[in-house]
Amino acid sequence: MGAAVDKSSAPAVRSAPNAKLGKWLVVGPPLVYLLLFFAIPTLIMVLASFRTPGEFGGLAPLFDEAGKLDLNLESYTRFFTESVYAEVFLKSFWYALLTTLLCLALAYPLAALIAKSPKRHRNLLLLLVILPFWSNFLIRIYAWMIILGPQAVVARTVNALLATLGREPVSLLFSSFAVLICLVYVHLPFMVLPLYANLEKHDPTLLDAAQDLGADAWQRFWRITFPLSLPGVYAGAALVFIPAFGIFAIPDILGGPDDSLIGNVIKQQFLETRDWPFGSVLSIVLTVVALALAGFAAWVGRRSLGNPSSAKGADA
Amino acid sequence: MRKRPVWLWIAAAAGYAFLYVPLVIVVVYSFNDSRLNAEWVGFTLDWYHKLFQNEEMLAAAGNSLVIALVASLASTLLGTMAGVAMYRYKLRLLPILVLTPIAIPEILMGVSLLIFFVLLNFTLGLVSVAIAHIAFCIGFVAIVVRSRLAGMDESLTEAARDLGATPWNAFRYVTLPLIMPGVIAGALMAFTLSIDDFVITFFTAGAGTVTLPLQIYSMIKIAVTPEVNAVSTLLMLLTLALIIIASRLSPNLFSAEEE
Numbered sequence: 001m002g003a004a005v006d007k008s009s010a011p012a013v014r015s016a017p018n019a020k021l022g023k024w025l026v027v028g029p030p031l032v033y034l035l036l037f038f039a040i041p042t043l044i045m046v047l048a049s050f051r052t053p054g055e056f057g058g059l060a061p062l063f064d065e066a067g068k069l070d071l072n073l074e075s076y077t078r079f080f081t082e083s084v085y086a087e088v089f090l091k092s093f094w095y096a097l098l099t100t101l102l103c104l105a106l107a108y109p110l111a112a113l114i115a116k117s118p119k120r121h122r123n124l125l126l127l128l129v130i131l132p133f134w135s136n137f138l139i140r141i142y143a144w145m146i147i148l149g150p151q152a153v154v155a156r157t158v159n160a161l162l163a164t165l166g167r168e169p170v171s172l173l174f175s176s177f178a179v180l181i182c183l184v185y186v187h188l189p190f191m192v193l194p195l196y197a198n199l200e201k202h203d204p205t206l207l208d209a210a211q212d213l214g215a216d217a218w219q220r221f222w223r224i225t226f227p228l229s230l231p232g233v234y235a236g237a238a239l240v241f242i243p244a245f246g247i248f249a250i251p252d253i254l255g256g257p258d259d260s261l262i263g264n265v266i267k268q269q270f271l272e273t274r275d276w277p278f279g280s281v282l283s284i285v286l287t288v289v290a291l292a293l294a295g296f297a298a299w300v301g302r303r304s305l306g307n308p309s310s311a312k313g314a315d316a
Numbered sequence: 317m318r319k320r321p322v323w324l325w326i327a328a329a330a331g332y333a334f335l336y337v338p339l340v341i342v343v344v345y346s347f348n349d350s351r352l353n354a355e356w357v358g359f360t361l362d363w364y365h366k367l368f369q370n371e372e373m374l375a376a377a378g379n380s381l382v383i384a385l386v387a388s389l390a391s392t393l394l395g396t397m398a399g400v401a402m403y404r405y406k407l408r409l410l411p412i413l414v415l416t417p418i419a420i421p422e423i424l425m426g427v428s429l430l431i432f433f434v435l436l437n438f439t440l441g442l443v444s445v446a447i448a449h450i451a452f453c454i455g456f457v458a459i460v461v462r463s464r465l466a467g468m469d470e471s472l473t474e475a476a477r478d479l480g481a482t483p484w485n486a487f488r489y490v491t492l493p494l495i496m497p498g499v500i501a502g503a504l505m506a507f508t509l510s511i512d513d514f515v516i517t518f519f520t521a522g523a524g525t526v527t528l529p530l531q532i533y534s535m536i537k538i539a540v541t542p543e544v545n546a547v548s549t550l551l552m553l554l555t556l557a558l559i560i561i562a563s564r565l566s567p568n569l570f571s572a573e574e575e
Binding site: 022027029030031034035044058059131132140141143146149153185188246249263266276 | 321324325327328330331332334335336338339341342345352353354355393394395397398400401404405407409410413414416417419420421422423424425427428429430431432434435447448450451454458483484508512514515518519528529532533536537540544545548551552555556559563
């Protein structure tokens with residue numbers, strides 16, 4: 001980012017109070033809006049996680065009949081004692097991790113090809129990766145309902161094959177397979193972008209030098225390109241993992257009964273069971289875990305850079 | 317430029333195919349003369365006719381458009397302010413408030429706004445959805461505007477000030493015209509984000525209000541129908557048009573170089 005110079009102290013023509021007023025006219029409105037409709041709701045939710053659920057859903061009064069403040073750790077205790085929720089978290093973690101790894105495998109060739117393309121083609125090739133991301137999220141889920149549907153070519157072919165092997169037909173739709181393939185589909189662009197941003201900055205002379213010294217393509221990739229691309233890999237991993245971890249629409253539409261992830265449980269707590277304190281606990285744990293993992297990835301990414309002088313501007 | 321081996325072409329082509337085949341299938345079947353979405357039977361525009369007679373769908377589309385217009389206008393105004401503020405001043409709180417909504421899981425924002433509105437006895441509907449959309453769009457507009465400012469020659473504004481322009485006039489006649497492509501690109505981005513949003517809308521819309529994504533959701537929960545293909549195709553066309561305009565106006569909007 002450009003130099004963040006505080007212009008209010010620049011030329012002497014301006015009187016100090018006027019510059020201050022100007023600053024608050026610019027800073028004030030977005031600040032107030034986001035405090036009111038982002039920070040305060042988030043704090044209210046944090047507070048709600050310590051409150052008692054209402055008799056008919058929602059929240060019980062903050063002060064009980066005796067006028068005492070009713071805050072407790074019951075919802076947190078419940079989360080840490082009933083193992084079913086830890087299991088859902090673990091399942092969501094595996095789905096998100098697997099999604100991240102599959103995205104990495106698919107994104108690497110795409111990012112590498114774009115980075116190696118002539119400059120004038122790069123933006124177009126990149127735009128082609130991002131465009132599907134801008135089509136509606138539900139449309140992209142729906143597309144997989146069609147592809148994996150029981151009457152579609154894929155399912156019929158698979159089941160015909162299974163029949164010749166004497167196996168029972170399977171349903172591709174409403175399965176973990178459907179959830180996973182759609183998770184990868186929806187998040188792929190998030191992995192390509194940071195990977196490309198990193199690969200594009202690699203110094204090609206490093207690879208030439210390695211080749212001159214007798215390294216084959218395999219060695220050049222694993223000992224030069226891949227280690228240098230790790231900051232991009234970790235950045236992409238964070239961008240894929242966080243949204244994949246909290247997803248609820250994909251398992252909701254494409255999953256079977258066993259594919260309920262933490263996002264589905266949160267939705268259920270808020271809209272069906274209406275246990276808001278417990279739903280808040282789950283949302284908070286989800287956010288904390290997701291941000292902690294992303295922060296960890298960013299930290300590892302920075303450390304993995306190693307000797308910066310050998311990686312000319314490889315930091316994404 | 318490095319040479320690109322054949323296997324790289326093949327792997328990348330497979331990647332592009334993975335990205336586009338599903339969307340192409342949705343579009344193609346929107347013209348298919350069959351309820352099943354399973355194989356090509358013949359060309360028809362029936363699903364589009366049906367779509368324009370489906371009053372629920374039209375009402376949902378109307379709601380989505382109104383919300384997206386309001387949300388994109390308001391978030392462009394607030395997001396431009398935030399982008400300018402973050403570029404010009406050393407601030408602590410504002411950048412955190414602007415960028416966190418983008419970084420956290422969407423569902424968190426949805427449920428916290430649900431609690432907030434219900435506790436305030438604020439009726440869930442078009443207004444609550446618009447408020448929520450503005451909140452998450454501000455950050456995206458601010459990022460685009462700030463990167464536009466970073467690529468601009470700040471001495472122009474200083475020159476205007478030295479020549480006696482008031483801060484407002486210097487902004488109005490020098491800075492604003494220069495960052496305008498970024499502002500418009502941000503507005504178009506906010507419009508598409510709003511019209512496409514599902515998760516946050518799902519929690520803040522309440523029972524009576526339906527937007528296009530909510531309508532699609534309830535339709536595909538029940539069954540696959542080519543009417544959804546038709547509305548999806550139209551929605552994709554709209555988004556595509558907006559994105560092309562936005563990327564024309566702000567050429568590095570989609571290049572990852574500023575990450």
